[in-house]
Amino acid sequence: MSEEIKVRVSPLHWLRQRIFLFRHPWTDIIEYVALIALIIWLMWMSTARLGYYWQWFRVPKYLFQIKQGKLVVGQLIKGLFFTFRISGVSLVLAFVAGLTTALVRLSGSFMGRILSRVYLETIRNTPLIVQIYLMYFVIGPILGLGRFGSAVLALTLFEGAYMSEIFRAGIVSLHKGQWEAAHSLGLSGFYIYRDVILPQAVRRILPPLTGQVITLIKNSALVSIVSLSDLALNAKIIAADTFLTFEIWFTAAAIYLVITVALSTVAYYLEKRFKILT
């Protein structure tokens, strides 16, 4: 498309361009691994002084075990499945909450706009940990929600608030000519959003939305404070039982990392796949 312009560039300039313009998921992964290696090395140095006795060989049984020829899932992986479950449910609901809030905020309804604004500001300006406690001890019982339900509600409301801002930003970023063209064709509001506005907006907000999904997964670790045995709580219990503090927490961190990096990679390809030509 663009014409090649021959310009002499210094090797340093060339290198800089490569580094800053070329971003492949692998770049992130390599950086991350390097960083982790650095941290491990630092820990190693400090624990060498502490005289920490590394026992990595004790870790695998908390992931998988083979008992009598059968694969048995360990505590950490069980916790991971729970993290998947709670994140997955919260994610779907947060999506709905976020989109609804954004649409209400952009609607003509005065009360709707105020309500969505109040919701957003309340959630955004208080700590999630407080919200989880509040849901669990106060609102959950009122609504008849159990432990899981309360935690899901807390995560949904929290992430939904942030997602609504992302959705709103994506929607208002579209040129008003798109609305006008859709209106002039006689399309109703529902179809305008469904066929014209959202398909374009969602593609634009894919990067921040991915970030929010990753935040959701990481934030789900906080539900361990109401004794839901997710990955974080199970790691804490095992670490306390075995004194394998570093080994277990590193393992748990690595598991979170694998999931989130995998998500980033998927999002990266989605973004390329559904890119809108302009």
Next chain:
Amino acid sequence: MSEKELGEHIITIDSVSKAFIGGVQAVKDFSAKIRRREVVVIMGPSGSGKSTLLRCLNGLEEADSGTIIVDNIPLDDNRKHRLEIRKEVGMVFQSFNLFPHLTSLENVNLAQIRVRKKSQKEATKFSMELLNKVGIAEKAGNYPAQLSGGQQQRVAIARALAMMPKVMLFDEPTSALDPEMINEVLDVMKNLATEGMTMVVVTHEMGFAREVSDWVIFMDEGQIVETGTAEHFFKNPQEDRTKLFLSQIL
């Protein structure tokens, strides 16, 4: 131009006014009647309110006062009326406003399927006819970004025609085009006029006005300064404001 049989009034604009926030009076007490099969060109300096007036006709802008009746449907607060009118009135924009995530064919199909409730197959059949008519059938599978400005505008015309409108509004359809693409769009519009489409066109293309328009409205500061045939404007415009404007664009 050859005489054609004009029908009854299809658009009635009665003392319409529209001011924008900040107090700019875009349209002032504007009245006009447009007949079926008529081609009306609206001219005027920028900021004279011609686009605003055009956009009032399908409810993209809401008039502050006055009445607009299109095909016997009053354009009022009733949302149903507005939707009905939009089904009958097609609009073509200066900046095309095609949907960039849809192909040409999908752009033309969309309203047929969603508003006219046609099946995918029926819609596609009609869309291809329309794309053929505007001479761009071979680009049916292309996305807007892959088309030139003139091609995009022709797809936009096909998209508006897909609703089988009774009236077509054109808001400076050639102003954003490179000079060599203007004619391909004007040709499509001329064909439409020949077929008897009722058209309201905001444009400065004098050649087009002369060739196909039945009459021309010259607007300034939201009001009609002068009306008449294109010939009249060429040969003996009456008002000084009109003369000045024409001397600048011709």
